[in-house]
Amino acid sequence: MNDYQIFELGDFTLQHGATLRGAKLAYQTYGTLAADRGNAVVYPTWYSGRHWDNEWLIGPGMALDPERYFIIVPNMLGNGLSSSPSNTPPPYDRARFPRVTVYDNVAAQHRLVTERFGIERLRLVTGWSMGAGQTYQWAVSHPDMVERIAPFCGSSRTSPHNKVFLEGVKAAITADAAFAGGWYREQPTTGLRAAARVYAGWGFSQAFYWDHLYRSLGYSSLEDFLVGFWEGFFLDGRDANNLLTMLWTWQNADVGLTPGFDGDTVAALRSIRARALVMPAEKDLYFPPEDEEWAVRHIPDAELRVIPGVWGHFAGHGSNPDDTRFIDAALRELLAA
Amino acid sequence: MNDYQIFELGDFTLQHGATLRGAKLAYQTYGTLAADRGNAVVYPTWYSGRHWDNEWLIGPGMALDPERYFIIVPNMLGNGLSSSPSNTPPPYDRARFPRVTVYDNVAAQHRLVTERFGIERLRLVTGWSMGAGQTYQWAVSHPDMVERIAPFCGSSRTSPHNKVFLEGVKAAITADAAFAGGWYREQPTTGLRAAARVYAGWGFSQAFYWDHLYRSLGYSSLEDFLVGFWEGFFLDGRDANNLLTMLWTWQNADVGLTPGFDGDTVAALRSIRARALVMPAEKDLYFPPEDEEWAVRHIPDAELRVIPGVWGHFAGHGSNPDDTRFIDAALRELLAA
Structure with missing residues (x-):
């Protein structure tokens, strides 16, 4: 768990105006970056998750095979490893930690991917829950860079419910x-x-x-x-x-708030160039499949594939072998396309 | 709101052993009891509801027409009008108020109905949410007395979720x-x-x-x-x-806990002689229709009729005219049968 790296973001200005000085992005990588830098995958963390909580979907023989892909798992800002209320020195510490958007998270991750690794194309961005939200944001923020996205049990805009x-x-x-x-x-x-x-x-x-x-x-x-x-x-x-x-990041998530879209979520979804395989879970109570049906209608090259069964949101948590097999098989298919 | 009656229960012993001394059942009635006492309906309250919160479903020209039926709305124990933590004198006051079951509520209501009004048959028992739970309990506690039940957005046994x-x-x-x-x-x-x-x-x-x-x-x-x-x-x-x-009453609701059934919910449901029209709401998140499908399978004479639409549990709250019409029409049909 202590085996991870830090990317120094320096003075990192957030979408809502604050500047986090000496901001840090914690991350872990799995596999080896190819000489042509063409095998990179980004797999962001979920609400309160840490990079190690993503490891159930990474492994030899799986779609996210470290012998084939270079998988980068960046920790979300606020998760306690990347810059967070709990680890930021005064004056932006604790209750004074600034508001961070999904857009900010992806901006930080983009700097990691391009500045540290010199990567220009991503084979895939994928993630569960808030990780799915960051996945959508990657495709909107960097349409020419992201080839495929597979958001599961998450959304491009947090619904009112x-x-x-x-x-x-x-x-x-x-x-x-x-x-x-x-x-x-x-x-x-x-x-x-x-x-x-x-x-x-x-x-x-x-x-x-x-x-x-x-x-x-x-x-x-x-x-x-x-x-x-x-x-x-x-x-x-x-x-x-x-x-x-x-939680604030989550409540205020909306790809339509990406600069240039003026709050128009549909326009942001239409701008996505990545091939999208969108996987809500059948009985997810806060990211219900209907919401993702709506999103898929607006993405030019998208497929909706509902994870069947009764595990609800936690279908994407790695606890149920059937759901893990379903997601893994879908990622394999998407990566082969 | 202050226009209601009190039935003195006296020393009322509860299913879990405590005795509420000087226990009170607050109630309101609508309409006139027929000379043959054959037009009575019982319509219990819901979680934190008071008798006046049930009045949206009572009125001239509606199924529950006070010109035709004698409608008794008993207030649930704990709701602040019937004996409750907030109105019981020491030593059973406030945090020391005893645990009350749905069975206890119906036992108190049965005394009101028989002792005060001399009623021997009920044309209908109906209710929303915890009122539906009391409706089921009436049919199990007094199978020979209840002709029809119409529980809506509630259950006979509180599900784990x-x-x-x-x-x-x-x-x-x-x-x-x-x-x-x-x-x-x-x-x-x-x-x-x-x-x-x-x-x-x-x-x-x-x-x-x-x-x-x-x-x-x-x-x-x-x-x-x-x-x-x-x-x-x-x-x-x-x-x-x-x-x-x-809330404790709700969490512990189960008609199978009626004395004589030894925790066997299915046996309790099978014992119901009333004609049952069971109405869950399509998108109710805590009383989902599947649970009521299960109950209906075990009641000898029961029909499941799902309230369509997006109002979820509050389909039974009287706020949405479409849902009110649906429930009213169903009650009319059931009362005519």
Whole structure:
């Protein structure tokens, strides 16, 4: 987990005007960059995920085979490894960490890809959830650079309902007086545990719970799943301000806010030149397939392929072998095209 | 709103063992009881609802026509009008209010119906959400008394996912230090507002928000809907302990826990003699239609009729004229059968 690199962004000016001085982008790579620099894949992280949380989709014999591709996993700003409230020195530390957009994340990643590695073309950008949002943003920010995109369980613009779901998570964290407006000395664990319980109903589908599939993950009861998986998840090195920074990024995600599109999401989607394979999960409660149907209608070369089954959003988390096989097979097909 | 009656339950022993001394059941009636006592309908309240919140489905020319039927709306225990944490004197007051089951609610209502009114048969029991749960319970507790049931947007047994959704609501209320284990002097409004924001994503469907249908309710923006409707809802005379009492009732609802069924929900459903018209809403996120399909398979004389559209759970709240017409027409048909 400590095996990763830092790309120094220097003075990094964000879309909303703040400048993060000495900004850092943490990343990890898998495989070897070809001499012609033509085998690169970018695979950004998800909400609170770290690069190692993406590794389930990378491996010998898989679509993302490090013996074939050079896979770059950049950590999202705010995730605790790249510049974040928890690791930024004053005055932009903690509650004062600035607002970061998906556009900013991709701008930072673009500098890494071009300045450090001299890469001019990307074979593929792919990602889960907020990683899918960054995937769309790559295709809009750099249409001539990205050959293929495979966003799964995510969207190009955060829907109103998705924003509301996130309001519940935010309200749970900040309802804890220990949060203290973000100036806590110790994590507001009551709020983090509450946020975990709020999140639990959204992460997996109604049918997942009806079928007691949490047992397949090694949890002995519903309450054991809520404590062992969900509270454990939110307490595992997570920082409340980091979570709120990424939550703001998520709530305000919209490729239409890319400079030049003036808020027109459809125009931004139409500008995509990459071949797109868009994979929502059948029972995802906050990125429902209908929203991606809408996006696909506006992308010139796009296919919608719904991940079947009852795992909901967590179809893209790497916990269910069937879903992993489905996504891997789709990526293989897309990379061969 | 102050126009209602109280039925004195006296020393009322609950299913889990506590005795509420001087227990009270608040209720309102609409219409006139026929001389043969053959025109009675029971229409219980929903989670935090009061009798007046049911009045949208009662009126001249509607199925529940007070010129034709005698409609009794009993307030659920814990709702602030019937015995509740907020109105019970010590020692069973506030955080010490005992656990109440759906079975207990129906037992209290049965006493009202038989002892005060001498009613032996009910033409119909109907209700929304937790009112639907009480409707199922009536048919299981008193199979020879209930001729018809029409539960809408509710269930006979709270599903695991529904329990998880409620954990999020509970965690949000109790994350507020002002809650003080239930011994607050003033309402923990930070927690109540957080619970409102958690609830907001569940009450209406993704498509409702995508289509900005909150505007049809008079709200000018998404945030206006969250504050004006949802926070307003949770602050409108609601009490945190009351909400948690009803939440426990909801999480633990299961007709299989009726004495004599030993936890066997299917056996309890099979015992129903009433004709059942079961109406889940197409996009209800916590009482999805699949769960009611399952219930209907086990009730001898039951029909599933899905309320179409995008209003989700709140299809049964009386806010959308199309849904109101659908439910009213179904009740008319059922009452004529």
